Amino acid sequence: MLAKLQRKTLIPTQIVGYALTLLVGVTIVLLAFQLYADLQPMLTQQTDVFKAHTVTVSKNVTLFKTANKEGVYFDQRELDRIQQQDFVKKVSRFTSSSFNVSASINLGDGHRMSTDLFFESVPDEYLDVQSDAWQWDSTSDFLPIVIPEDYLSLYNFGFAESQSLPVISQNTLSQVSFNIVIDGNGRHRMYTSRIVGFSGKINSILVPEDFLVWANRYFGAPSTDRCSRLLVEFTDASDERIPAFFEGNGLNINKSELETSKMVFIFRFALLFVFVIAAIIIALSMAFIVMSLNLIVQKNRELFVNLYNIGYSTSQIARFYQRVVSIITVADLLLAVVAALVIRGLYVSRLQTIFSVGGGTLPIILTASILCLFLLLAYNGLIRRSVRSVVR
Amino acid sequence: MSESEVAGSDIYLQPTVVFQRGRKYMVCAKSGHGKTSLLNFIYGSNRSFDGTIDYGMPVDSPFALRRDKLSYLFQDLCLFSELTAIENVRLKNNLTHFKSDAEMEAMLAAILPAEKKDQPVRTLSLGQRQRVAAVRALCQPFDYLLLDEPFSHIDHQNAQLLADLVCREVDNQGAGLIVTALDAIDLFNFDEVLHL
Numbered sequence: 001m002l003a004k005l006q007r008k009t010l011i012p013t014q015i016v017g018y019a020l021t022l023l024v025g026v027t028i029v030l031l032a033f034q035l036y037a038d039l040q041p042m043l044t045q046q047t048d049v050f051k052a053h054t055v056t057v058s059k060n061v062t063l064f065k066t067a068n069k070e071g072v073y074f075d076q077r078e079l080d081r082i083q084q085q086d087f088v089k090k091v092s093r094f095t096s097s098s099f100n101v102s103a104s105i106n107l108g109d110g111h112r113m114s115t116d117l118f119f120e121s122v123p124d125e126y127l128d129v130q131s132d133a134w135q136w137d138s139t140s141d142f143l144p145i146v147i148p149e150d151y152l153s154l155y156n157f158g159f160a161e162s163q164s165l166p167v168i169s170q171n172t173l174s175q176v177s178f179n180i181v182i183d184g185n186g187r188h189r190m191y192t193s194r195i196v197g198f199s200g201k202i203n204s205i206l207v208p209e210d211f212l213v214w215a216n217r218y219f220g221a222p223s224t225d226r227c228s229r230l231l232v233e234f235t236d237a238s239d240e241r242i243p244a245f246f247e248g249n250g251l252n253i254n255k256s257e258l259e260t261s262k263m264v265f266i267f268r269f270a271l272l273f274v275f276v277i278a279a280i281i282i283a284l285s286m287a288f289i290v291m292s293l294n295l296i297v298q299k300n301r302e303l304f305v306n307l308y309n310i311g312y313s314t315s316q317i318a319r320f321y322q323r324v325v326s327i328i329t330v331a332d333l334l335l336a337v338v339a340a341l342v343i344r345g346l347y348v349s350r351l352q353t354i355f356s357v358g359g360g361t362l363p364i365i366l367t368a369s370i371l372c373l374f375l376l377l378a379y380n381g382l383i384r385r386s387v388r389s390v391v392r
Numbered sequence: 393m394s395e396s397e398v399a400g401s402d403i404y405l406q407p408t409v410v411f412q413r414g415r416k417y418m419v420c421a422k423s424g425h426g427k428t429s430l431l432n433f434i435y436g437s438n439r440s441f442d443g444t445i446d447y448g449m450p451v452d453s454p455f456a457l458r459r460d461k462l463s464y465l466f467q468d469l470c471l472f473s474e475l476t477a478i479e480n481v482r483l484k485n486n487l488t489h490f491k492s493d494a495e496m497e498a499m500l501a502a503i504l505p506a507e508k509k510d511q512p513v514r515t516l517s518l519g520q521r522q523r524v525a526a527v528r529a530l531c532q533p534f535d536y537l538l539l540d541e542p543f544s545h546i547d548h549q550n551a552q553l554l555a556d557l558v559c560r561e562v563d564n565q566g567a568g569l570i571v572t573a574l575d576a577i578d579l580f581n582f583d584e585v586l587h588l
Binding site: 005303308 | 437455458459464466470471472474475479482483484486487528532
């Protein structure tokens, strides 16, 4: 009876308007949170592990330098000069091996395959690989190695493809052990080794830096403290003097690093912008339904006063509107969750081809739940207050 | 109201006025002399008076009495014009489920033409509406029944039917009755007549 009486007071167009705006706003907010969480591995890789503002710098190789190899090394004066630029925060060096390295693998039945190698190392903080095996101590015969991701891609997508060979996953390759033989300074030692990681950032065959420092002293030729590549960390990678400085000095920087860090910045900003817009849409939808409810209460003041007069309490009078708004809001949020999950499904299937999207849909569920709780509490309180103000 | 207007009142400005359960009171006054205000004070919908009303029990707000202690036939009826006669009565009865459907229908049938029961209240005459509102007031437990000019739009014959219905219910519940009117009416056996 009460419902029959109160149903007529609702304004359907306003409720539909509320439902639609809320749906749009919430779906976008959920997606913004989810997208941010999904891309987090990519973003943090960029910013935390391999600092967003770090690039690899080398000298341009020219015909002249091909003849005179000394030209590709940095001397102390050049290092100081780079260090003194006020957009440069820190300069670190690649350390290279000054001894002979060869790797070999037993293929069974007495066959062996071997190749000559080189090693380089960088300070661990610049390495975008995290592995427990990335450790060396002088008593152990185990030597961990990190190779560029590109090497494997080159094999999988280039060589294996054209030769109809099986492709190899990072995981499989990591399980293969092989032998490393180091010769130099009249000394000779054999290590067992394994690839413990794949770097997407540093294009070199890396070993732990403390090993290489020790090995260069132990096996290497004396007085060969040369360095052909640098890691330069900037205070602000988007500084426009950077490209000009390096080009002007005949230096080669890995520009894509700069581009990615800029893109990460733009992406974050865009996501924040989208989030703010969606939050405004939600706020407007809330204002809309609250105004609609106030209008209902004012328009039907007499009805509410009569109900109160014959003994209906304010909470009984408010209950119908609280239920309607709560049901619409919850249904709307569920719909938004479904929409967000469907859209996520679409973009995840594309992203999976670029990198592995970790994590689940917790951000969507969590955000929706918190939002739902907040909206229900707010609406129920407001409706009760508004009814109370009109009957008393 | 000014003091001169209520100078001879049996209620206003008196140190105490007692209404007892089981007794019937008639409150007479000219229009504008505060009959409705008195009932509203008791019912708790008007609080602009000096003094206190003691309900004989601890009461936080007179609102709490509306379900099962006080019932009120409003002068302006407070019916819901979109609902039918029987729906108006049910809406009230739903609060306490005091009467059965059959009882409600029987009460309406006693004082209203049968076909009016299922018509929206807005299509009924003022007198018919007044009777619907009266039946509604009977559909709850009460210690006191307040009737504000209950027969103002009803002819004598129908007024007698309604009075009988009210008396039966009041006596059944052992409740007190307070009726206001412009002039004394002889439809109830009043125990006391008060002049405002």
